[in-house]
Amino acid sequence: MTSNLNRRNVLKAATSAALASPFLIRKSWAAEPIQIAGIHDASGGIDIYGRPMINCLTMAVEELNEAGGVLGRKLDLKHYDPQSNMQLYAQYATEAATRQRASVVFGGILSASREAIRPILSRYRTLYFYSLLYEGGVCDRNTFCTGSTPGQTLEKFTPYVMDRFKGKKIYTLAADYNYGQITAKWIRKFAQENGGEVVATDFFPLDVNDFGATIRKIQEAQPDIIMSVLVGGAHNSFYRQWVAAGMKDKIPMASTTFGIGNEQVLTSPEEHNGIIVSYAYFDGIQTPENQDFLKRYYKRFGDDADAVTEGGAMTYHAVNLWAKAAEKAGTVERVPVIEALETGIDFVGPAGKTTIDPPTHHNILDTYIAEVRDNKYEVLKSFPQQPPTDTQAVCDLVENPSDNQQYVIEVPE
Structure with missing residues (x-):
């Protein structure tokens, strides 16, 4: 009699556990x-x-x-x-x-x-x-x-830009924190290794939005290429002021940052057409x-x-x-x-x-090199793995x- 009761108790417990298991699984998930x-x-x-x-x-x-x-x-x-x-x-x-x-x-x-x-x-x-x-x-x-x-992008991007624009004198504009400061060093390194030079580097705090004095300095320096390492919404003002100063078609521009914040959508084709960039992804x-x-x-x-x-x-x-x-x-x-x-x-x-x-x-x-054109990118070159x-x-x-x-x-x- 005791044996049968124990067997019934065991079966009852097993049945209860089986019925409860889906609930327990859902509870564990939650x-x-x-x-x-x-x-x-x-x-x-x-x-x-x-x-x-x-x-x-x-x-x-x-x-x-x-x-x-x-x-x-x-x-x-x-x-x-x-x-x-x-x-x-x-x-x-x-x-x-x-x-x-x-x-x-x-x-x-x-x-x-x-x-x-x-x-x-x-x-x-x-x-x-x-x-x-x-x-x-x-x-x-x-x-x-x-x-x-930089070893995946700038190492090939810098000589590509120098060759495309037939120039060796680079003027760098960079955000004034560790990304801009260190990236400017990489630009100088890769320019020197490919027979070029950085003629000047200007750094800007992230809240700066007036680039008039800088544009005048660039006009005096007469570089072959502008390399933009500018960052954030305030720095977008540079691209508008560059066009307003009549410089858009006089000195070509490349950038390590343009488009990472979808600047190609926030600016007009007049402001961004022709800028060259290099990233590991384009849409x-x-x-x-x-x-x-x-x-x-x-x-x-x-x-x-x-x-x-x-x-x-x-x-x-x-x-x-x-x-x-x-x-x-x-x-x-x-x-x-x-x-x-x-x-x-x-x-x-x-x-x-x-x-x-x-x-x-x-x-x-x-990685890829691309040109900004009418709010989109035209991929010019790719470098696998x-x-x-x-x-x-x-x-x-x-x-x-x-x-x-x-x-x-x-x-x-």
Whole structure:
């Protein structure tokens, strides 16, 4: 009798568990999401860069959730808007790491914002992805930089521009913070290596919008080429003032930044036609992956959504690279995910194939040179699978995993 009762109790318990299991699975999905943080400017002076990055981060997370999440768990994305304020970047990085307990943070636009975030997330052992093009040299095992660097773009872009415009004298205009300052050094290095020279470099705080005095200096210097490393909404004034001064057709212009904030949409063809740029992504890339991505993007955000930039595309790639690494590691714990990324994980998406370079934690990627023409880009030349040679020259996290700094190129004056 006791045996039968025990058997009935066991069967009753098993039946109850079987009936309850779908509820338990749903409850686990809801109660244990993987925390993801995004820290990008949705407002403020550099929101022109942040908005497409926010959209692409949102879309990547939504698509992963629709496909079942990561490791069978939902991704819970929280956006932080630092409003182009470096103090808020630091505050939100701390909040994402401590209060939210995010498994990974995607964020930063200006290099200054990256350097505000990076040491905080390293201290709290929270994995970090930075996805905008930048000046190179970051060597930090906790950080992955998925945007392009000067060794992937400027090394070929500088001699291309000198040859196209039949000139060797470059006048550089740059934003006055670490991206502009270090990129100006790279321009000088690649100009010198190709028989050219930088005749002058002027730096401008991000809030400067009057370039009259600078335009007069350029007229006196008579360079062959203008190289613009200007950043943000205020600096867009230069392009309008350049045209107003009658200089548009007198000195050709190239830029390392024009279009990264969709300036080709914010300015008129009169102001931008003929500017040459070089990035790892253009929305006009004619590949099935990019065309399919853009259809989904505009379906999700509407026809009036900010055009996809390199920063947006590489944010999308970064999320998917992280997700593939977490699946390979079998966990979202930081160190196993880093180790999985260091196996050279790759992802094929709107920007083509991008592969993590283990020694530098940067991307091997395709780059392009294009001309701005009537609010769009005409691709002139492409360079497949470019390694981050600038950072490879100074950083080897396989040999020195405790390295944690940004190396800066030094070029003789």
